Amino acid sequence: MTRPATSRADDAARPATGRTVLVTGGAGFIGANLADRLAADGHRVVVYDALLRPGVEANLAWLRERHPERVTAVVGDVRDAGRVAECVAGADAVFHLAAQVAVTTSLVSPHEDFAVNLGGTLAVLEALRRRGAPVPLVFASTNKVYGNLPDLALSATNDAYVPVDPDLRRWGIGEQQPLDFHTPYGCSKGGADQYVLDYARSFGIPTAVMRMSCIYGPRQMGTEDQGWVAHFVISALAGRPISIYGDGRQVRDILHVSDAVAAYLAAWERIDSVAGQAFNLGGGPGNAVSLRQLLAYVETLIGRPVDLRFSDWRAGDQRYYVSDTRRAAAALGLPAPTPWQRGVADLAAWLAEAGARPPDAPSVRLMGAAE
Template identity: 55%
Template sequence: MAAHTQGSPRRVLITGGAGFIGSNLAARFMQQADAHVTIFDDLSRRGVEHNLAWLRSLPAGQAFRFLQGDIRDAVQVAEAATDATEIYHLAAQVAVTSSVVEPRTDFEVNALGTFNVLEAARLSQRHPLVFFTSTNKVYGGLETVPVHVEGSAYQADDVEFRGAREDTPLDFHSPYGCSKGAADQYVRDYARIYRLKTIVFRMSCIAGPRQFGNEDQGWVAHFLYSVLAGRPITIYGNGRQVRDILHVDDLVDAIDLARLNLDVTAGEIYNLGGGMQQAASVAQMLASIEQQTGIAPLCNYDEARPGDQPLYISDIEKIKAATGWSPRKNLTEILSDIEAFWDHNRELIGTVHAPFGQAAPPTQPTADVLANEVAS
C-alpha cells in the first residue's frame, strides 16, 4: 500500500506545521526531493512565527507553502487538503491545564479539528494518508499499573512492567484527554469504515530544539530554560512523577519510517516515547539539568494537576517491530541539544519563554515575516 503513486510528487500537508514538532517534520520533508510541503497553522502559539522564519532560512526554504488558517474551520481545512496525498495532523490544543480552563476551545480544536481533517480526507479524490498525533493521556491515570515510591521516582509494583502497551484500557481524564481521545477514536473508525489510510501515534514527552516550553506544556525545555535564565520553577505534585522522553529527531524518524512501511502501519496505533531506557522523574530531570549546567534549580511546589499520571512509560516494541525504528538520542543528548538551541537563540527564547499564565516580553513584530510567508 502506498500513499501516492510510485514516482509521483508527494503533496504533503502539515497542520500545526509552524509548531515545535511540525516545523521539525517540515524541515525533514523539505530535504526530500519528491515532497511538496504545505504548512497550515493559525500561528496562535507564542513564538511559532520564528519557526517559519527558520524554515525559510534553510537551503530548501523556498520550497514550502504557508497557509494561515484555523483547524476549526472546515472550509479552510478542506481547501488546504485539496491536493494532499499525505496529511500530518499535528494542529492541537496541547495542554491539560488549558483544557480545564477553556474546555470548549479544547474540544473544538482537538475533536472538531480532527473531524474536519478526516472529512477533508474522506471527500478527497487523492485518498491521502492521514497521520495523527495522539497522546498518552488517553490512558487516563494508568490505574492498571500500581506504583510505589522508590527514592525520587515512582516505580511500577510489577517488576516485569516494560511500559504501557497499545492494548492498555482507555480512560480519558481531563477535558484534554477526552478531546484527544475522541479524535483518536474517530481516526480509528474512519480507517475502518471509510478505508482511510491512517496512522496514530500516542505520544509521551517529546523534547528538543525549537521547543518554546512553558510549565503548561514542553516541561523539559521549560525546566532547562528556566534554570539557564535564573527563573523559579513550579513543581506540581511531589516531583516523583515519571515520564519517558523522546528527542524530536527520533520522533520524526519514526513518522517517516511509518510512512515508508504503510503495508504494515496503515490503520494501526503505536505508543511513542523514549521507552524504559529514557524514563526519568521530574526530580531526576532537575538533577540532570543541574549536573549539566552547574546551576541549582530554584523550585516551588504546588498541588498536583488534574489528570497527571504518577507514572507513564511507553512500551515501544510494536513500532520497533513494524518499522525497525529505535530511539538514537539519550537523555543527556536531549538536554545538550536543547541547551545548544538556547545558546544560539538566547535572545529569541527570552522573548518567547515565560511561565504559564504570565505574559512574555513582546516579540519582534511579525508583519514582515508573515507577509513573506503569505507571498511565497
C-alpha cells in the same frame, strides 16, 4: 541526536519528489521539525497553522529561510473546514499535528478544546473522505488517552516512582492498556484518536495514530503548561524558579524530536502495512526519567542549582507513564532512540545559543554533557 542541518544549496541539489505533504500545526515544535525534514528530503510542504502559540512565527520564518522553494505557509485555523479541505485537496499525504495542547487550557475552555482537537480532526478526516482517494494521514495523539492510571501499583524511591510489576518496569505501558479519558483534553484527543482509527475501518482511509509521550528538542520553547522539558531548561538557564506540581517523582519516557520525526516518516512510508493502527511513541524504559532526576542533570549542565517550588498535583497528571515501544519499533523499523542525557544536552545547547539565559551571564558554559 539532531539531523545535520541542510543548506539551501543542499536542498537545491536534492531533486523534488513531486509529492506535496500537508502538515497541520506545521509551525509548532514537532511540526516545524517534521516540515524541515520533509522539505530536506525533497517534498513540497504546505504548513497549515493558525500561528497562535508564541514563538511559532520564528519557526515559520526558519522554515522559509531554509526551504524557500519547498515550504508554503497557509495561515488558517483547523476549525475552518472549508480552508482545510482546500489544502487537503492538493495533498499526497497529511500529518495532522494542529491541536490545543494543554490540559490546563482544556479545563478553562472545554468548548474551544473540543472544537479544535475533535472538530478540527473531523474536518481533516472529512476532507480526506471526500477526496475519494487513499491519501495517508498520520495523527499526533497522546498518552493521555490512558488516563491518569490510578490503579498502577507504584513504589516511591527517593527521586522516582517505580512500578511494582517487574514486567511493567522492564517494558512500559503497551497499546493493550484500556483507554480511559480524563480531563477535557484527554477526552478531545482521545475522541480524535478513535475517529482517526475508525475512518480507516469505516472508509478505508489509510491512517495511523501516534500516542506520544514527552517529546523534546530544538525549536521547543516550552511553558509551564506544555513542553515541560524545555520549560525546565529555559527556566534553569534564565535563573528563574521552577514550579513542580506534585512531588517531582513522577516519571516519563522522553523522546528527542529527531526520533519522533523519524517515526512519523516511517509510518507514512509503511502506511499500507500499519493503516488503522495506533502506536505508543516515546523514549521507552531506557529513557524513563523523573522530574527530579532530569532537574539534577540540568544542574550539572548549567553548573548551578535550580530554584524549586512545590505545589499541589494537577488534574489528570500521571505519576508514572513509560511507553512500551516494542510494537512501534517492530512495525516501523525504528532504531534505538537518542539517550535522554545526550538529547537534553542538545536541547540545552540550542536554547543557550537561542538566548534563553540570564542577560548578565552571556557565556553560560554547559558542563557534563553526555557523549
